[in-house]
Amino acid sequence: MKTAKYIRTLALCALMLGAALPGKAQLFPKTYMNADWQVGMPVDQSFADKTSGWGMNFEGGYFVTPAITVGAFISYQTFLEEIPRQTLQLSNSTVMTTNQKHALFQLPFGVAARYNWCKKSIFQPYVGMKLGASYAEMSSYYYIVRQYAETWGVYLSPEVGVSIFPNSDYRFGLHVALYYGYASNSGDLLVYSIDNCQNFGIRVGISF
Structure with a gap:
């Protein structure tokens, strides 16, 4: 998908920018940025319900206090599932027999807030919320x-994670997080339907 291609390009730019930051200096003081690979596991979902590593997350924020950040995020995830050959009753007069591949593409975006600990440590844990x-x-x-159907919903996602900066002279390191995502999207396609999207997952990437 073109959207996924654009987001991967942004991830590469973020990586190059982080590597270019000199010493403790930051291009924008009192800020943080993450670019993550994302693995998602659907919960109670009947359409494309297989665990998927086709996802990424991008987030940036500003330290409004030494412990609290407020910022923005955008992420995407694609779930895939192979459907064996079956007969579908589409209407009273229409029957279709075929095998299928299902795909559920999710693109949440909005605001993010965090509470951070141990700002001078190598390991800097936090709890966060995305809305x-x-x-x-x-x-x-x-x-x-x-055939496809598009739908919009409200997104809510609590998260716990840690940023790891091995070299105290450089604010450039690793980021690991566990998250739960809930989206109120609902829709119908052929004989299938979704009524909200829920998934657990892990994010692994870079932080600067």
């Missing part, structure tokens, strides 16, 4: 046909 909007797209691929 915003969520775009989701249900797709079914069969033969050479793609």
Whole structure:
């Protein structure tokens, strides 16, 4: 998808920017940025319900106090599932027999807040909350046909993580987080439907 390609390009730019920051200096003082690879595991989901590593997360914020940050985020995740050949009753007069590939693409974005500890330590843990909007797209691929449905919802995601800076002279290191995401999206496609999207996951990336 073009959206995923654009976001991967942004991730590469973030990595190059972080590597170029000299010493303890920051391009924007009192800020942080993360670029993460994201693995998601759907919860109570009947459409494209397999664990997926096709995701990324980008986040940046400002330290409004030494411990509290407020900022923005955008992430994406694609869940995939192979559906064996089956017969679908689409209407009273329409029947379809085919195998399918299901894809559920999620794109949440909005505001993020964190409470941080141990700001002078190598390990800097935090708890956070994300709140915003969520775009989701249900797709079914069969033969050479793609059918899809688009939906919007509200997104809420608590998170616990840690930033790791091995060299105290450089604010450039690793980021690891566990998260739970809830989106109120609902929609229908063929004979399938979703009623909210929930997933647990892990994020691993860079922090600066």
